[in-house]
Amino acid sequence: MVGFNSTSFHPATFQLTGFPGQEAVYHWIAVPFVVLYVTAMVGNCLVLCIVWADRRLHQPMYLFLCMLAVNDLGMSLSTLPTVLGTFCFHSTDIAFNSCLAQMFFIHFFSMVDSGILLAMAFDRLVAICNPLRYAAILTPPRIMRIGLAVVVRNFSVLFPFPFLIKRLPFCRSNALSHAYCLHPDVMKLACADISVNVSYGLAVLLLTFVLDLLLIFISYVVIVMTIFNIASGRERLKALNTCISHICAVLIFYIPMMSVSVIHRYARHTPPLVHSLMSIFYLFIPPVLNPIIYSIKTKEIRKSILKMFSR
Template identity: 60%
Template sequence: MRSINITHPIYFLLTGIPGLENSHSWLAGPLCVMYAVALSGNTVILQAVRLESSLHEPMYYFLSMLSFSDVAMSMATLPTVLRTFCLSARHIAFDACLIQMFLIHSFSMMESGILLAMSFDRYVAICNPLRYSTVLTKEVIAGLGLAVVTRSFIILFPLPFLIKRLPICRSNVLSHSYCLHPDMMKLACADITINSIYGLFVLVSTFGMDMVFIFLSYVLILRSVMAIASQKDRLKALNTCVSHILAVLAFYVPMIGVSIAHRIGKHAPPYIHVLLSNIYLFVPPVLNPIIYSAKTKEIRRAIARMFHRIKM
């Protein structure tokens, strides 16, 4: 392999869906539709929250952060995915792959942190409604957003360097149409214990802890809701959480599915792992704007008013 350096390859070769190479041209269409829905849907929500003064509230500020994270995630994967499926252009430079890896993992971690912040918002709104405006001030919301971004940057900053220190000489072919840390470290012909331990630490200390705190927040929310005497008021309180619960499920269920498949589905066909990984990365950015537009009437009204102004 003339392209291979002593320590690492000059480029990696990306892979679409193993075993379905002849269908890549057919899969390109649905992928383009998904990217169009994700980018346009989240951009519309960002614009609606920005322009509509009635949406300048904590819940919608957090929704804006979630939409921004979804747009950024889509933009991080779009170039290589569409090049692989539409143009059969599989090459990606080594350093470019490291950058994409860092961005994908960072925006994924940011989304997890934002979902946790949104669960805190729902907890305060239902359990301490009288203190809602004093607890979730603009300064607190900005601080939570900054903490989410800072956490992702600090925790994931070592990943590119942990990969770059490894001599990669087994192969330069990746298993996906984008770059991920587990996929890259498996190509190393050296001890990857440090990478594995650090990857597990990142997974448990961020995504794992976020899931635990989201679960605990909803335990407290349910306890508070059950104390409400009126059934109508209980349903009204729970209805304000439906969109967030669906967004949490859309994000964490595919992620858990990917983790389970990697650990107990080692003998499954390769395309199963790739499809699950694609669902984990592509589906939440598509579903989130649909969920919040369908379940939140304030968002629907704001979007309708925005398009009416554009039409006028």
């Protein structure tokens, strides 16, 4: 029986869900999640250590990459306790306030990720369109201010989310659709009008993810126009090659995120397994692939890794 607060009708706990009907093999399902977490932790920590140790990498591009690595670590840590608790220990209960805290941090790190990718697009724009003033424009203090602005913006727009949930009464099922708490998933369990939550969530989506993606697209339009004005084909290829890692990072972040949004809004009758898998791709794959992509495609980081292991 779900316990309720007599004044606010908040459930004492929410029930997390892994893969319904597969409880007998949860210990096997836990294995790929453990591999993903270990890969994300090791990869992002390795990137941070390499940039910290090599003073030649103390440049704007790599400082933004460090921000992305720290944020990916935060994203992984925000889901780790409940995901491993669900699949390793069959612990599916999460307290109401703990669920709201996890919901906030998952969405916060996701939105910060989007802001950092926009900042990295600006970095590539300056590096290609105005290379002579690159170091003068993107100074370390200015980079720190950009990072702080990303954090403040996303914290400010997300701060109302837990309070918008807390004002709602819950008198239906307390079973969530995932092994972690997400705002759309939690608000669907309320037995009251959630139009304010839906409208505010849509406004946040437009002012963060959609706006960031639009600005990234505009940045690359300018970058491509600048590259095609370069006379030498070899120089064009060299300039474009510096953007490949960032383009891959943008694609592996935005494609799953947009797929999850579309499924939640327009394909609600799809099997629950599809929702779970798309959500997993959205939350777990970028922190794993980002350090791998930058390690493979960025010559300086690749050389530093080889030098570290050759010792």
